[in-house]
Amino acid sequence: MAKNVTTASFQADVLSNAKPVLVDFWAEWCGPCRQVSPILDQISAEHGDKIEIVKVNVDEEPSLAQQYGITSIPALQVFEGGQLVKAMVGAKPKFALEQDLAQWLR
């Protein structure tokens, strides 16, 4: 299961992380979020050594959602060296996500 990240832990867990981090902005009431969640767990299980996958609950952390300009979820954002390097919106099948994330999964 992906780790839950809060405003308090975002710096340490995401921005200062030595590994690239995929942040999944999600909410309980969002159907597509629930469908993409197990796919992210699978990618994490297969590629956890290369990329870390964490979750931000936008209901509990509205300020983080606002800071990163989230207006649609699931929003998947990749951070590397403290910088946002890729932002994606919407649930996608595993093979499509793997293509989008290819450079971090090699």
Added chain:
Amino acid sequence: MRNVIIVGSGPAGYTAAIYTARAGLEPLLIASSVEAGGELMKTTEIENFPGFPNGLMGPELMANMQAQAERFGTEILLDDVIEVDLKGDVKVVKTGNGKTFEAKTVILATGAAYRELGLPREKELSGHGVSWCATCDGFFFREKQIAVVGGGDSAMEEAMFLSRFGSSVKLIHRRDSFKASKTMQERVMNNPKIEIIYNSAVDELLGETNLTGLKLKNTVDGSTSEIPVDGLFIAIGSDPRVWLVENQLDLTAEKFIQVEGRSSKTSLPGVFAAGDVIDPTYRQAITAAGSGCVAALDAEHYLTSH
């Protein structure tokens, strides 16, 4: 080799599964990995599905249909069909996770996909103010200025839902009247938060990284105007999802899968189609379910006579 593979998991797909499973055909239903349950997963209250006098939520209806299909032995796979070969007696279906299945019959219930406005920057601003799903994204537009474009029931429903969140909702429509049902139109017109802008089309999306406004063009006199909005929800209908089969099956002039008369029979034997992917007219949950039943009975008949 399987008797029947059903592609799609909306009301048509699940109804086909319920009927073929009850007939002992042990169907495999490939539901998609991230859109299982189909379009109704994005709706809120369904008030017109018979048998539920108090209404129920779209996702709940789909969970019920899934449970009913599973009760009779449907195998459900959360995977995406990426390729089919439907020509021979043995139909071949390949999925995104690398699986290949063979079956004697295939029922296509792939539904329809949301239509885009076709404006430059529409993709770029999607997720940054431009959305196709009020129930998913309305939450982010609390006390913001929202616009909805469209004139059908789904546009009305989106506008009603979004009026709970936004400071204002502007409903933009190309014509001077709606094709939505009377009930929905009345609700929208009686909602003090919703302002209707008739005879107008969205001509341009304004804003750098996030949507900040719209340029509207009057469809009668061609004049243009700009309005500030933070969110635009697009509900201008949908197109049948036929890319999987468009080179193998006959399509209608409007690009729906062509079926024979009132049946579900496509141009290839053993291949049946149901739901929104064959329906240019009605596109209701209940008509899709009825159409899924037709496909199941046609497939059953084909299997007993081949």
